Amino acid sequence: MTIVEQVKETLKQEIVAAVERAGLATREEMPAVLLETPKEKAHGDFATNMAMQLARVAKKNPRQIAEELTAELDTKKASVEHIEIAGPGFINFFLNNRYLLELIPAVLTEKQAYGRTNSGEGQRVQVEFVSANPTGDLHLGHARGAAVGDSLCNILDMAGYNVEREYYINDAGGQIHNLALSVEARYLQALGQEAALPEDGYQGEDVKVIGEELAAEHGERYAGVAEEERLAIFRELGLKHELDKLKEDLTQYRVEFDNWFSETSLYESGKIEETLLKLKEDGHVYEEDGAVWFRSTAFGDDKDRVLVKQDGAYTYLAPDIAYHLNKFERGFDKLVNIWGADHHGYIPRMQAAIQALGFEKSQLDVEIVQMVSLLRSGEKVKMSKRTGNAVTLRDLMEEVGLDATRYFFAMRSADTHMDFDMDLAVSESNENPVYYVQYAHARLCSIFRQAEEKGMAFKEEASIETLGSEKEIDVLKKVGQFPEIIDLAADQYAPHRLANYLHELAAVFHSFYNAERMVDPDAPELTQARLKLAKAVQITLQNGMNAIGVHAPERM
RNA sequence: GCCCUGAUAGCUCAGAGGAAGAGCAACAGCCUCCUAAGCUGUAGGUCGCAGGUUCGAAUCCUGCUCAGGGCGCCA
Structure with missing residues (x-):
């Protein structure tokens, strides 16, 4: 547990204790304590809606409850400096933030491991993504799926899951x-x-x-x-x-798979027969019109699906069911499939299939990556795979570059339609958001070079006691959020949460950099302390950028 | 016809019960000083529309409008 989590946990416990002491609710009636970080600085370091949640139980108005609650709060224990009651009944806590300094040695010690959590508890998760037919180049949509899938795998790994990446090769149909x-x-x-x-x-x-x-x-x-x-x-x-x-x-493209799984191998090993037999024995298939059908409607699909065609050949679904049975037999706790939007109609039948095989619906999550259209000179470019004029992954890597491409896909929520603005992605200017984050890192590297030139090279053992200015605390707060962000992004399968966070981290650092002198020969002690803070930011940026497949340049 | 996404500042998008946000663009400032791909400030909003649930809705529910996608014994 990080120091930030410890402080939050203590404050939560104190809130519960105060509610009890004030007689506002019993332990049984106690709602879950929500402690959020307000967007507005004026709303404190942390805020809770507890008083509003208690309104019904305590049968009083929230502001009254907030008064009674805060009167009973042991502020010393929770390192609260002062409290404000605001709006409809929010309780805003202003803390003595010196505890945040403890983050610096922790981050410096953990290095690449900073941000790792144990939320996944080592559960085995298999993520299948891209899985494009081996019949042509990867196009724009695959590029998005690959970026989202790879970033998600990195994030799940950081969140403590045991992740395996797999590509399903449709080499049989x-x-x-x-x-x-x-x-x-x-x-x-x-x-x-x-x-x-x-x-x-x-x-x-x-x-x-x-x-x-x-x-x-x-x-x-x-x-x-x-x-x-x-x-x-x-x-x-x-x-x-x-x-x-x-x-x-x-x-x-910086995407590596642990396993490339051949569809043909399912034919050769007899796995498809075996799976069909199992489904048949359990009464999930029937014959009609000379074809073999899967009764997927029994599990919520809107119509039954053919497994074996009149001509005796399998449909795509038959080997795919066998494939998912095989996945489960490999011992994964959870399967994640990342599919393009054009396959979304396929979800109900696949969910039906795994249930027919005796698994829980919740053991398979299908994430849809929405369509991408290409914008060039502000206009949509028509693309067709059949005629071969689609923009390929290779084109993107060559024309746009890896970092911008990966960042552009990572920064957007995967379930929204996306316009890939070619001109913006290519432009080497402040309009291009990828450089904002990269520049923060390059700037940090430059600071360390400067310090060295001035004979004030970074020292791991330096004291950080001189830190504590508003900007420094802002930076530390943001650094301290990193593990939570990893958990959130993992939990929601949302790599863009991490990309957005990196932008915010870069922002507080840029602001700090402009407000205060980092390397100051007249203040060697403060310089050393700030270099340690800078190092913590650098490590956090690197870990985050690494997870979304974007390089952290030393110079720009 | 049915299903899935989306609709939030001029533009591109976050936010998913609790106090409307960011970037870009616009406007006004900041480099004799560690990288100005940066910073500071101003302006900009019936959160598509209409109902409902709730102490409280951009967020949940219902209906509608618009945009994209899907509804094969294709993969």
Whole structure:
């Protein structure tokens, strides 16, 4: 527990004790104590709505309750300096904030571990994200999903969960057959032969490149092979190329997976049969019109779903159910799927499926990442994957750069439609929010360099007793919120909470920097103390930026 | 027709029962001094509309309007 949490906990306990002493409520009637950090400084360091919550129980008006409550409060124990009753009955606490100084040695000791909590209690969570079909380049939407998923995994990890990242490779369905046909056509074209792409083939540049590479590498070797065998070969080669490219792009994007899970492996291992049999034995499937159906309506879906088509082939759902059974069998306490908005209609049937398999609905969380449209020169750019003119992840990384791209996706709530403003993301000016946070870090690095040049290099053992100005306390308060923010972001699956926090942390630091001289040869003791404070800010910024995949530059 | 998101300052968006917020843009200031990609201040609001629940609603419920997405024996 951090010092901030300890202080809050003590204050909460004192509030409860005061309510009891004042006879306002019994222990049974006691509402949960909500202690929040007010947005307005004038509202104190902490505030509680306790008096309002007690209005019904105590049958008095909230301001009256607040008076009686605060009269009984042991202010010494809770290091409260003074109390104000405000508005409809808020109790605002103004504390002696010197306890915040204790944060500095704590942060300096914990270093990369500052911000880590134990909220997750080591629970095993598997997060499946991106999982784009290996049939083309990752586009804008995947880039968002990858950024959100990776940031979320980092945050869950910091919050004490045991996280595993997984990519589900859809390497079994019709789209892969289509890929094989498309590769074949491009290969033959590269050899100068007449060959047309299939009607719904992949027109992307990447498939064309694969065909050309194969032609260059193998010449006409595959041209004479029998159709079936040839397609099998192109299927494998095409898949390998696509997967290699996906992995390379994602790695460059700072997104690493622990596991790449092949859909085909579910066919080969007999897992799908096994799963269907289990569902059948438990009475969740039936046959009709020559197809096998899953009675998903029994678990809240709005219609039943086909598992085995009339032609005997599985639908996408059948292996996907087997996949989720497999996930649970690997011992995860919780599964998180991050899906694009175009898959949201799929949620009820998947939730139905895991319940049919005997699991709780709450063991699977599906997070939807909403659509992204691209804005260039203030206008929406029309994109189509089929015609291959979509903006790819690779384009973004090259044109915008990694830090700006990752930050832009991290700073927006994932469940809102997003316009990716290309001009803003590219601009190297104060209009671009990513630089605000990065600049704070670069500035910190610069301060340490300056101090060294002036013979006042940072000393870990320096005293911090001279600290205590208003700006310094503001900075420390913000630094102290970091673990709470990690917990909040983990709990809500909301990486943007962290991005927003980093912006706030940068803001209080910039303000402090402008108000007071950090490195002052005339005040060596204060300089040392401030360098220690600066170090705590630097560590917090680094840990936070690291979690959202943005680099912390030493100079700008 | 049904389902999912969204609608909050001029723009882009946070906030999800408790005291309307940030960035950008606008306006007025701050570099003989540690990086001005910074800081300080001013202005800017029927929280889409209408009801309801509550001591209290931007937040919860119902209906509606608008925008985007989804409703395959595709994946």
